[in-house]
Amino acid sequence: xxxxxxxxxxxxxxxxxxxxxxxxxxxxxxxxxxxxxxxxxxxxxxxxxxxxxxxxxxxxxxxxxxxxxxxxxxxxxxxxxxxxxxxxxxxxxxxxxxxxxxxxxxxxxxxxxxxxxxxxxxxxxxxxxxxxxxxxxxxxxxxxxxxxxxxxxxxxxxxxxxxxxxxxxxxxxxxxxxxxxxxxxxxxxxxxxxxxxxxxxxxxxxxxxxxxxxxxxxxxxxxxxxxxxxxxxxxxxxxxxxxxxxxxxxxxxxxxxxxxxxxxxxxxxxxxxxxxxxxxxxxxxxxxxx
Amino acid sequence: xxxxxxxxxxxxxxxxxxxxxxxxxxxxxxxxxxxxxxxxxxxxxxxxxxxxxxxxxxxxxxxxxxxxxxxxxxxxxxxxxxxxxxxxxx
Numbered sequence: 001x002x003x004x005x006x007x008x009x010x011x012x013x014x015x016x017x018x019x020x021x022x023x024x025x026x027x028x029x030x031x032x033x034x035x036x037x038x039x040x041x042x043x044x045x046x047x048x049x050x051x052x053x054x055x056x057x058x059x060x061x062x063x064x065x066x067x068x069x070x071x072x073x074x075x076x077x078x079x080x081x082x083x084x085x086x087x088x089x090x091x092x093x094x095x096x097x098x099x100x101x102x103x104x105x106x107x108x109x110x111x112x113x114x115x116x117x118x119x120x121x122x123x124x125x126x127x128x129x130x131x132x133x134x135x136x137x138x139x140x141x142x143x144x145x146x147x148x149x150x151x152x153x154x155x156x157x158x159x160x161x162x163x164x165x166x167x168x169x170x171x172x173x174x175x176x177x178x179x180x181x182x183x184x185x186x187x188x189x190x191x192x193x194x195x196x197x198x199x200x201x202x203x204x205x206x207x208x209x210x211x212x213x214x215x216x217x218x219x220x221x222x223x224x225x226x227x228x229x230x231x232x233x234x235x236x237x238x239x240x241x242x243x244x245x246x247x248x249x250x251x252x253x254x255x256x257x258x259x260x261x262x263x264x265x266x267x268x269x270x271x272x273x274x275x276x277x278x279x280x281x282x283x284x285x286x287x288x289x290x
Numbered sequence: 291x292x293x294x295x296x297x298x299x300x301x302x303x304x305x306x307x308x309x310x311x312x313x314x315x316x317x318x319x320x321x322x323x324x325x326x327x328x329x330x331x332x333x334x335x336x337x338x339x340x341x342x343x344x345x346x347x348x349x350x351x352x353x354x355x356x357x358x359x360x361x362x363x364x365x366x367x368x369x370x371x372x373x374x375x376x377x378x379x380x
Contacts, residue, residue, distance in 0.1 A: 133355040135342045139328055139335045227336035234339050251347035
């Protein structure tokens with residue numbers, strides 16, 4: 001893809017962003033906490049982390065719906081932490097040399113991600129009374145020229161591609177409580193633009209920088225992205241969720257859910273669909289999960 | 291051996307086992323509780339979530355997010371002293 005087509009993408013996405021509603025209160029009705037019926041579904045059953053495991057089979061309908069609420073708090077918390085890193089990283093790259101052509105869209109990106117965090121945090125705090133803590137720790141290290149930018153935008157794209165599979169499905173799921181369905185649908189609507197932008201920019205950065213990298217750096221980038229996919233999935237199996245859902249041993253639940261073949265197959269299928277473009281662009285060589 | 295010392299030994303062995311099983315790099319023959327984990331590449335930042343869950347399960351309690359700094363994962367001895375000694379120590 002030529003730099004012109006990246007610029008054209010930026011122009012088109014910026015135009016759409018300018019016409020999109022910004023205020024989360026305009027697009028989402030927030031019931032009073034006391035009037036929110038907790039017996040509704042807040043996460044699609046098939047996307048609940050323990051779905052397909054013996055634990056899921058052992059739960060009655062009430063317990064499954066209770067779990068679906070705390071899974072929503074967990075999923076939105078994961079989004080909040082992901083978007084905090086994203087906002088921080090994008091703000092640092094505004095008008096950075098080499099990224100001037102995408103600066104206008106980065107402003108829209110920042111604006112929209114900030115609004116997304118408001119939706120997610122409003123739900124978590126209003127109805128769950130908490131945002132689950134982040135378990136990620138970053139270790140500073142040296143990078144080859146362009147490597148840190150490529151890794152940052154590739155991590156953002158991977159995170160958003162995986163999350164969007166959930167948002168897309170749950171935004172159309174009539175079983176869900178309206179507030180949960182609306183949050184997912186709103187996020188999906190705007191993430192669609194971010195996904196297009198992310199793919200174009202990552203492919204552009206790869207073609208720009210990778211030819212100048214050593215084989216060791218290229219291998220390191222691929223290993224890092226594969227590790228990031230695994231680490232992202234790991235956070236979907238959150239002991240804090242299981243604790244609040246009343247499970248007696250939340251850590252064993254997290255371990256058993258993660259290890260179960262049904263959840264491994266779910267992760268592999270969804271990852272393959274979400275990240276096919278990384279293989280097609282030559283950024284990843286082999287399937288991350290199988 | 292006291293119950294506390296026994297728990298400490300088991301925790302340290304479990305952490306060594308986790309590193310041997312999950313290490314991103316070749317584990318040296320002389321690997322022990324003082325071998326650098328991060329500086330040597332044995333453990334990467336992307337593996338920390340998994341490691342934290344192992345540590346939390348040993349503690350039977352969540353960790354304070356404010357305690358999660360890169361230095362506390364320097365080696366197994368530091369991990370034990372930072373997160374586990376107060377819960378399991380002899």
